[in-house]
Amino acid sequence: MGSPVLAGCAAGPRRQAVAATAVRGLCRFAQTRGIPASREFLLDYDVIEAFCVTGLPGRASSTRGTYRSALYRLARPVHGEAGQRATPFAGARAPAPYSPAERAELAAIAAGQRDAAKRASALAMVVFGIGAGLRPGELVALRGSDVIRHGLRVSVQVSDPAARVVPVVSRYAGRAAGLAAGAGTGHLFRPGPADRGYKNFVTSFALALAADPAAPRLTAGRCRSSFICDHLAAGTPVAELLAITGICQAESLARYARHVDGAPPKAVLRAWDRHQQAG
Numbered sequence: 001m002g003s004p005v006l007a008g009c010a011a012g013p014r015r016q017a018v019a020a021t022a023v024r025g026l027c028r029f030a031q032t033r034g035i036p037a038s039r040e041f042l043l044d045y046d047v048i049e050a051f052c053v054t055g056l057p058g059r060a061s062s063t064r065g066t067y068r069s070a071l072y073r074l075a076r077p078v079h080g081e082a083g084q085r086a087t088p089f090a091g092a093r094a095p096a097p098y099s100p101a102e103r104a105e106l107a108a109i110a111a112g113q114r115d116a117a118k119r120a121s122a123l124a125m126v127v128f129g130i131g132a133g134l135r136p137g138e139l140v141a142l143r144g145s146d147v148i149r150h151g152l153r154v155s156v157q158v159s160d161p162a163a164r165v166v167p168v169v170s171r172y173a174g175r176a177a178g179l180a181a182g183a184g185t186g187h188l189f190r191p192g193p194a195d196r197g198y199k200n201f202v203t204s205f206a207l208a209l210a211a212d213p214a215a216p217r218l219t220a221g222r223c224r225s226s227f228i229c230d231h232l233a234a235g236t237p238v239a240e241l242l243a244i245t246g247i248c249q250a251e252s253l254a255r256y257a258r259h260v261d262g263a264p265p266k267a268v269l270r271a272w273d274r275h276q277q278a279g
Helices: 013-032 045-054 061-079 100-111 116-130 136-141 170-183 201-207 220-234 238-245 250-257 266-278
Strands: 147-150 153-158 164-167
Touching: 013 045, 013 061, 045 061, 045 266, 100 116, 116 136, 116 170, 116 201, 116 220, 136 201, 147 170, 153 170, 164 238, 201 220, 220 238, 220 250, 238 250, 250 266
Parallel strands: none
Antiparallel strands: 147 153, 153 164
């Protein structure tokens, strides 16, 4: 009974043993998803539900029900009786991330553009989209001086409104540094005079690239989705992922988590937001 989560658990020996087993499983589930180990987080009803639904693969429904009942008893002193859950997140499904083969093909398409300026801009779209998850407006504003190199590590300084520092994924770091060196203090994407406030500035450029009609289409949305999904698949903690993507609410990650096996369930992300607001 050493776990603080079990504090105040007044029950017979068998119930205590079941509760201890359920709590150990819940703690392992939370740790793999970046959920803090405090009672307020672990015993959130949505976290418990996510654990019972997705965190017990292969277990019988009776076992899930037993664990749910044990964990609900522990949750009542912390959060009160289980009430109506928060409204489900209604965000549209995020575009699918690019597969490894598609990423290689997109890089080849970008490198194969005949015009040097178009080639550099297409590569910037791939490198800073898939490698750093920049939004279209952030890519348009990016300058060579915003890319910082420390040894083999490369990061991007993104300006307002979602100011942040983004570590470039290692496999794109060399290209990111090379593109930045070539741009100097100028814009990395479509340098020179341009209407950078034009809504479809990036989209129109990508549509004009020379490519086989059967090749994957280069879009900023799928590039950013690839970056976010890669981090979800790698188990990047929620707080860190929000910081590097400029996303305000963890529940917004649910749009991308649908594409990733083992990503935090929507209920976990919703609970994370709720406790951040309460804290």
